[in-house]
Amino acid sequence: MLTMQHANRILAATLLALLMGTSTAAETSATSDTKPLPSRLPLNELRVFAEAFDRVSSAYVEEIDDRTLLENAIKGLLSQLDPHSAYLDKESFSELQEDTTGNYGGVGLEVSMDDGFVRIISPMDDTPAAKAGVEPGDLIIQLDDQPIKGMSLNDAVDAMRGTPGSTIRLTLVREGEPQPFEITLIREVINVASVRQRSLGNGYGYIRIAQFQSNTGTEVAAAVTKLSSAGELLGLVLDLRNNPGGVLQAAVAVSDVFMADGLIVYTAGRLPNSDMRFSATSPDATNGVPIVVLVNEGTASASEIVAGAMQDHRRAVIMGVTTFGKGSVQTILPLNNETAIKLTTALYFTPNGRSIQAAGIVPDIWVARSTVTPAKQNPFNIKEKNLPGHLTNVAEPGNEPQSTSGDPDLSISDYQLNEALNLLKGLTILTTPSKQPKE
Numbered sequence: 001m002l003t004m005q006h007a008n009r010i011l012a013a014t015l016l017a018l019l020m021g022t023s024t025a026a027e028t029s030a031t032s033d034t035k036p037l038p039s040r041l042p043l044n045e046l047r048v049f050a051e052a053f054d055r056v057s058s059a060y061v062e063e064i065d066d067r068t069l070l071e072n073a074i075k076g077l078l079s080q081l082d083p084h085s086a087y088l089d090k091e092s093f094s095e096l097q098e099d100t101t102g103n104y105g106g107v108g109l110e111v112s113m114d115d116g117f118v119r120i121i122s123p124m125d126d127t128p129a130a131k132a133g134v135e136p137g138d139l140i141i142q143l144d145d146q147p148i149k150g151m152s153l154n155d156a157v158d159a160m161r162g163t164p165g166s167t168i169r170l171t172l173v174r175e176g177e178p179q180p181f182e183i184t185l186i187r188e189v190i191n192v193a194s195v196r197q198r199s200l201g202n203g204y205g206y207i208r209i210a211q212f213q214s215n216t217g218t219e220v221a222a223a224v225t226k227l228s229s230a231g232e233l234l235g236l237v238l239d240l241r242n243n244p245g246g247v248l249q250a251a252v253a254v255s256d257v258f259m260a261d262g263l264i265v266y267t268a269g270r271l272p273n274s275d276m277r278f279s280a281t282s283p284d285a286t287n288g289v290p291i292v293v294l295v296n297e298g299t300a301s302a303s304e305i306v307a308g309a310m311q312d313h314r315r316a317v318i319m320g321v322t323t324f325g326k327g328s329v330q331t332i333l334p335l336n337n338e339t340a341i342k343l344t345t346a347l348y349f350t351p352n353g354r355s356i357q358a359a360g361i362v363p364d365i366w367v368a369r370s371t372v373t374p375a376k377q378n379p380f381n382i383k384e385k386n387l388p389g390h391l392t393n394v395a396e397p398g399n400e401p402q403s404t405s406g407d408p409d410l411s412i413s414d415y416q417l418n419e420a421l422n423l424l425k426g427l428t429i430l431t432t433p434s435k436q437p438k439e
Helices: 004-020 025-031 043-059 066-079 090-101 153-160 216-229 248-258 302-312 415-431
Strands: 086-088 103-106 109-114 117-123 139-143 167-173 181-186 188-191 195-201 204-209 235-239 263-269 276-279 291-295 317-320 328-334 340-349
Touching: 043 066, 066 086, 066 340, 086 090, 086 153, 090 153, 109 153, 139 153, 153 167, 195 216, 204 216, 204 415, 216 248, 235 415, 248 263, 248 302, 263 302, 291 302, 291 415, 302 317, 317 415
Parallel strands: 204 235, 235 291, 291 317
Antiparallel strands: 086 340, 103 188, 109 117, 117 139, 139 167, 167 181, 195 204, 263 276, 263 340, 328 340
């Protein structure tokens, strides 16, 4: 008859086999009495775990199959590491692929765990969450009538996704609000547009990156080409606000669009293949025009790589508020054909060796989100041209002052963008030769 100690040893070895993928459970059981376990593994602690596993399996009020218990054990193991490491079952892995391609059903939130609750990194552009006014930093404490406390991050994400047209009620805690409040969102098919561009007038362009997908670098290059084809490009605003990140290689490709050479980012970790360096390889598609990069507390991960690279190389002025501070790299490590773990395996560093982890990118010019109230104009103010008998301006054609004003309402609708545009105009004035009067 098998003793409890012998059974625990077999179970510990079986667990090791499942975690390490070195052999099947049957093979391990057959050899567990004669083949010693690796010396670096804490055998006594594994025995304690095996005994706890056996007690739960046999004594819990409801019967739970061993496979489910093992999966829950792996989930618990990863949940104690950092907010971004997680166990991926078949459904979760499929959802990860959907996130990369930007097509799934839900409310459009990028989230992480924070002390047992779900913290919102940022709402995605043109999604139910963004339209409802959800803000970076909001804390989700309840989904419908289900408290978040005790749920895993994957479970919370699963609960927020669902059939388009269905509703979900979020209970949020927001800094500055005296008590929690509820919002109801209607799920939609989330087709996240990675890149948008538009002209800000008078040679200034605007490119918005909502998140970094596999083809974002190509889309940004196409956006630059489109803006340049409309006329001479004098300056560019690159908007990375509320960009939760995404594919590392896409961040490298985007940086390469604006940099002619130099290191973009490097990673360092314990595994040999986690030490990588990425450098610019193609010419600057903008020919060196001034760039202002807009960032905020929802700018995270891959978007921080772009901001950090352009800041270190003095390729752009970073404007806004300090970014989220996710400076870690996650690797998908398969456990079998259907499951995997998403494990933090490295930290990334800017070209100057700065770690962004938990620190973020500090902007060169601090501009917080603000509401501008226009001052009332004095209707009785007069100028020289209003005076009777004033002299006429005799400037020759072509020498008149050129207006660089754009949308007069931009300061009200988007104060940070307006400040970025004003900075670009100032840089252009100082670098463009003035027209001298003819002698």
